[in-house]
Amino acid sequence: MDVLQLVVSGLANGCVYGLIALGFVLIYKATEAVNFAQGDFMMLGAYVCLGLTNEQFLGLPFWFSVPVAILIMGAFGYLLDATVVRRMFGQPQVAVIILTIAIGFVLRFVAGLIWGHQPVSLESPIAGRDVRFGGVVLGLDEVAVIIVTVLLTVLLYFYFNRTRLGIAMQASSQNQLAAYYMGIPVKRLNSLIWALAGAVAAVAGILFAAKGSIEPSIGLLGIKAFAAAVIGGFGSLPGALLGGIIIGLIEPFSSRYLAAGFSHIVPYLLLFLILVVRPHGILAQVHSKKV
Amino acid sequence: MRTVFKTSYDADIDLFRHSAQAGWYVLLTVIAVALPWLVNTFWLGEATNMLIWAIAGMGLMLLVGQTGQASLGHAAFLAVGCYANVLLQQRLGLPFILSFPLCGLIAGIAGVLVAIPTARLHGIYLAIATLAIGILIDDLIVVAEPLTGGVMGLFAPDISIFGLTINRYGNPWLLYWLVLFVTVLVVLAYRNIQRTPLGRSFAAIRDSEVSAKAMGVNVAKTKAVSFGLSAAITGLAGALMGHFAGIFNNETFNIIISIQLLLMIVIGGLGPIHGAFFGAMVVAVLPQAIAISRDLVTGALGMGSVAIPGMEAAIFGIILMVFILFEPMGIYGRWLKIRTYFELFPFYRRDMFRRQRSYLKTERMR
Amino acid sequence: MTALLELDHVTLRFGGVTAVDDVSFTVEEGEVFALVGPNGAGKSTVFNLVSRFYDPAAGDIRFMGESILKRPPHDIARLGIARTFQNIELFEQATVLQNLLVGRHRHRGTWLLNEVLFTPFVRNEERRHRAAVEKVIEFLDLQPYREKYIAGLPYGVRKVVEMGRALALEPKLLLLDEPASGLSVEETQDVAFWIEDIKKQMGITVLMVEHDMHLVATVSDRVLALADGKMLALGTPREVQGHPAVVEAYIGAHAKSKVMA
Numbered sequence: 060m061d062v063l064q065l066v067v068s069g070l071a072n073g074c075v076y077g078l079i080a081l082g083f084v085l086i087y088k089a090t091e092a093v094n095f096a097q098g099d100f101m102m103l104g105a106y107v108c109l110g111l112t113n114e115q116f117l118g119l120p121f122w123f124s125v126p127v128a129i130l131i132m133g134a135f136g137y138l139l140d141a142t143v144v145r146r147m148f149g150q151p152q153v154a155v156i157i158l159t160i161a162i163g164f165v166l167r168f169v170a171g172l173i174w175g176h177q178p179v180s181l182e183s184p185i186a187g188r189d190v191r192f193g194g195v196v197l198g199l200d201e202v203a204v205i206i207v208t209v210l211l212t213v214l215l216y217f218y219f220n221r222t223r224l225g226i227a228m229q230a231s232s233q234n235q236l237a238a239y240y241m242g243i244p245v246k247r248l249n250s251l252i253w254a255l256a257g258a259v260a261a262v263a264g265i266l267f268a269a270k271g272s273i274e275p276s277i278g279l280l281g282i283k284a285f286a287a288a289v290i291g292g293f294g295s296l297p298g299a300l301l302g303g304i305i306i307g308l309i310e311p312f313s314s315r316y317l318a319a320g321f322s323h324i325v326p327y328l329l330l331f332l333i334l335v336v337r338p339h340g341i342l343a344q345v346h347s348k349k350v
Numbered sequence: 351m352r353t354v355f356k357t358s359y360d361a362d363i364d365l366f367r368h369s370a371q372a373g374w375y376v377l378l379t380v381i382a383v384a385l386p387w388l389v390n391t392f393w394l395g396e397a398t399n400m401l402i403w404a405i406a407g408m409g410l411m412l413l414v415g416q417t418g419q420a421s422l423g424h425a426a427f428l429a430v431g432c433y434a435n436v437l438l439q440q441r442l443g444l445p446f447i448l449s450f451p452l453c454g455l456i457a458g459i460a461g462v463l464v465a466i467p468t469a470r471l472h473g474i475y476l477a478i479a480t481l482a483i484g485i486l487i488d489d490l491i492v493v494a495e496p497l498t499g500g501v502m503g504l505f506a507p508d509i510s511i512f513g514l515t516i517n518r519y520g521n522p523w524l525l526y527w528l529v530l531f532v533t534v535l536v537v538l539a540y541r542n543i544q545r546t547p548l549g550r551s552f553a554a555i556r557d558s559e560v561s562a563k564a565m566g567v568n569v570a571k572t573k574a575v576s577f578g579l580s581a582a583i584t585g586l587a588g589a590l591m592g593h594f595a596g597i598f599n600n601e602t603f604n605i606i607i608s609i610q611l612l613l614m615i616v617i618g619g620l621g622p623i624h625g626a627f628f629g630a631m632v633v634a635v636l637p638q639a640i641a642i643s644r645d646l647v648t649g650a651l652g653m654g655s656v657a658i659p660g661m662e663a664a665i666f667g668i669i670l671m672v673f674i675l676f677e678p679m680g681i682y683g684r685w686l687k688i689r690t691y692f693e694l695f696p697f698y699r700r701d702m703f704r705r706q707r708s709y710l711k712t713e714r715m716r
Numbered sequence: 717m718t719a720l721l722e723l724d725h726v727t728l729r730f731g732g733v734t735a736v737d738d739v740s741f742t743v744e745e746g747e748v749f750a751l752v753g754p755n756g757a758g759k760s761t762v763f764n765l766v767s768r769f770y771d772p773a774a775g776d777i778r779f780m781g782e783s784i785l786k787r788p789p790h791d792i793a794r795l796g797i798a799r800t801f802q803n804i805e806l807f808e809q810a811t812v813l814q815n816l817l818v819g820r821h822r823h824r825g826t827w828l829l830n831e832v833l834f835t836p837f838v839r840n841e842e843r844r845h846r847a848a849v850e851k852v853i854e855f856l857d858l859q860p861y862r863e864k865y866i867a868g869l870p871y872g873v874r875k876v877v878e879m880g881r882a883l884a885l886e887p888k889l890l891l892l893d894e895p896a897s898g899l900s901v902e903e904t905q906d907v908a909f910w911i912e913d914i915k916k917q918m919g920i921t922v923l924m925v926e927h928d929m930h931l932v933a934t935v936s937d938r939v940l941a942l943a944d945g946k947m948l949a950l951g952t953p954r955e956v957q958g959h960p961a962v963v964e965a966y967i968g969a970h971a972k973s974k975v976m977a
Contacts (some may be wrong), residue, residue: 093474093477143671143675146675147674147675150678152473152474153420153473153477154674154678156474156477157612157613157616157670157674158670158671158674158675160609160613160667160670161613161666161667161668161670161671161674162667162671163667164663164664164666164667165664165667165668165671167663167664168661168663168664168667169664282481282485282605285478285481286478286482289475289478293474293475321489321493323489324486324489324490324493327482327485327486328482328486330478330479330482331467331479331482331483331486334467334468334471334475334478334479334482335467335468335479338470338471338475339475359842359843359846359847359850360839360843362813362846363839363842363843363846539832542831542832542833542834543831543832545834545842546826546831546834546838546842547817547820547821547824547826547831547845548828548831548832550810550814550817550818550821551818551821553807553809553810553814553818554807554810554818554821556807556809557806557807557808557809557810558805558806558807558808560769560801560805561801561805561806561807561881562818563767563769563789563790564767564789564792564793564798564799564801564805565793565798565818565819565821565822565881565885566790566791566792566793566794566821566822566885567790567818567821568788568790569790575828621809
């Protein structure tokens with residue numbers, strides 16, 4: 060039972076990593092840019108919802124705040140791309156990485172300014188409740204995380220592979236100039252994808268905040284999520300989730316069974332190993348090209 | 351710009367394009383040497399700090415600006431150099447004059463070791479791998495506690511050269527000159543690399559690996575050499591950092607420092623040596639500037655002095671965003687444009703430095 | 717005439733596509749040999765095989781009698797084979813001079829330690845390289861562009877610099893990948909003259925891929941026509957141009973009767 064508890068909480072954490080990783084992969088798949096601020100998006104999403112719901116701030120009903128927070132973060136993502144990231148158009152990838160790192164710094168600071176640096180928890184109806192399956196007790200918040208994550212991944216997978224918009228996004232990431240020629244409004248699509256990533260990050264943040272307490276520096280989780288995306292296969296949506304789950308599961312088990320201090324290292328060692336052995340991740344998505 | 355009339359191949363090979371340029375740098379060097387007589391101890395310490403960061407910046411610049419390889423974890427080599435230097439002095443009793451170059455060598459070997467598995471990685475994947483190393487070094491230092499003192503850290507002994515004892519508070523002048531000396535050596539080495547086949551092969555790898563290979567450049571080996579040299583220089587900076595700070599632990603070399611190093615050379619200007627110096631100036635001066643302006647602001651607004659965590663990082667981030675958006679060539683780029691404006695006045699055209707727009711072509715099909 | 721480059725029943729597959737299908741030919745020393753064929757025929761792939769970017773599934777490639785299949789790509793330059801690229805792979809953030817100097821990498825006589833210290837030996841070597849590169853600049857009339865960054869240069873000049881970089885290597889065999897593509901009539905004439913000079917004055921053997929049949933007819937000694945990775949015809953330019961299989965590949969079977977032999 061104890062092991063099962065570890066598994067479930069590991070899975071739940073893994074799903075949060077997976078959701079953040081999903082955000083990375085969304086942006087990468089559509090624009091080949093890496094958004095190092097994705098973790099901070101999640102943090103911001105959590106805080107926006109918290110700021111709307113919690114008694115000490117606005118105290119609005121939970122089920123109202125959630126979609127509003129998601130919408131706000133979607134708009135934030137769109138605006139960020141439209142005003143700032145879009146200017147990076149035509150510049151090498153590294154520039155966007157550096158830009159988003161800087162954005163992350165600023166977001167962290169602003170969140171601390173607005174909502175303070177004390178750890179707070181989201182007041183939600185699913186916190187602290189339990190679910191029973193035939194003798195096994197699981198936290199409702201953790202189960203909710205897992206279910207929502209899987210649903211979202213499946214939805215996004217179909218979106219990218221079946222809808223016109225999704226395919227248009229894939230096209231513009233593979234060859235922007237050609238996409239333009241085909242009449243695809245590349246810049247607007249890019250902003251849409253950033254909006255989507257912002258919304259997904261908001262979901263991740265809300266779920267995370269419902270599970271435990273948050274403070275402005277939780278955005279640094281993004282680095283672990285990043286490792287997850289790479290391990291699972293950068294460019295693959297199911298891969299992002301897979302990577303997140305792997306890391307989420309490894310963490311509690313390694314801290315239980317390995318010497319102290321090693322549990323921190325394991326996700327990054329795994330990352331390094333994957334990069335050396337199979338750089339494109341487990342669910343690799345690279346095809347060889349005729350020169 | 352000044353037209354140089356060249357009469358021999360040496361004009362292309364020499365360090366300076368013309369005697370006037372050499373003159374400026376001589377003047378700069380003279381001022382730098384005379385600095386202890388010109389400023390007080392506090393600012394001398396700041397200058398020393400800046401020079402140390404400039405050395406670290408040059409190390410990273412060699413890898414990122416010259417060879418085009420990303421590194422988000424260079425603080426790892428700062429750490430290797432720092433710990434190696436102190437441990438060689440404390441555990442093996444080596445004098446500074448031996449432990450210093452040796453720690454550079456050790457850091458260089460560490461760089462080569464990192465390069466070997468990552469040689470095949472490109473762009474984003476290399477960045478991630480180096481990020482992983484930057485994160486790992488923090489924990490590795492803690493895990494290697496018997497050697498490194500773990501979270502408690504180590505004290506850096508005073509530097510002792512030829513009977514002179516140098517430490518930051520005892521004789522800051524000597525420490526400053528030592529650091530300046532190392533800086534000049536590194537700059538010379540860097541310039542020498544740039545004007546020889548080695549530096550050209552680095553640039554070739556940066557711009558087109560495929561044709562570098564076709565021209566006979568052993569890409570994997572050259573990348574390893576670049577990593578090694580870069581790590582060695584950064585390691586030397588780390589050793590000096592240890593002596594300057596007096597005490598250090600795993601926190602001194604965390605991932606934020608790695609990222610700060612990278613952001614620093616981007617702000618300064620990626621590519622030319624000056625970029626490392628300009629970036630180092632920003633990093634060294636920023637905390638002081640914030641402190642001074644905060645006092646001004648809170649004084650003017652009548653608020654109590656409030657220390658907001660993360661403000662320094664946020665301001666650094668904002669500066670970076672401004673540069674990336676409006677001046678991707680960094681401070682050096684802006685300086686170059688200003689200088690060209692005055693040199694060509696009134697014939698300067700705004701688009702002389704315009705970058706060619708490049709449309710995205712996926713990296714996933716290579 | 718000794719055989720400089722030999723391809724011996726070379727086959728290469730990419731997944732399901734056979735890019736090069738049992739191709740054999742020899743390039744004799746001192747000649748200009750052209751590879752022609754419609755797009756997708758496998759011409760540039762042959763170049764990439766010689767440059768060792770790909771490993772053939774079958775067959776052997778020999779240079780000066782010895783197989784090169786065990787060698788890594790960067791060894792090829794050292795053997796004396798230089799190449800240009802169809803889509804121009806110059807070093808954009810460097811000057812023309814620096815690009816040409818990289819072409820001298822094969823002749824590097826210095827190493828890490830003395831380069832960092834910049835000993836007088838290194839200075840002499842640098843002068844030597846600079847003098848060699850100047851010869852190439854003179855040959856190709858690149859004087860006005862020495863200090864210019866590639867990023868600002870027009871397409872025609874870049875093509876010339878690309879060729880110059882390959883020449884700076886002082887190769888025995890020069891692989892030119894579509895040297896005239898994208899060039900105007902005058903620029904193509906210049907290319908024709910240069911190839912003649914390369915062959916006669918420098919004694920360098922040239923293997924080129926080209927679409928411009930006029931250029932091919934003017935400068936080549938022998939031509940090999942490829943289509944879909946297979947060999948169609950091998951001979952003098954006139955022989956190959958009139959060959960029925962070649963005509964069919966380019967224009968189509970029903971037009972055969974309309975083409976003058």
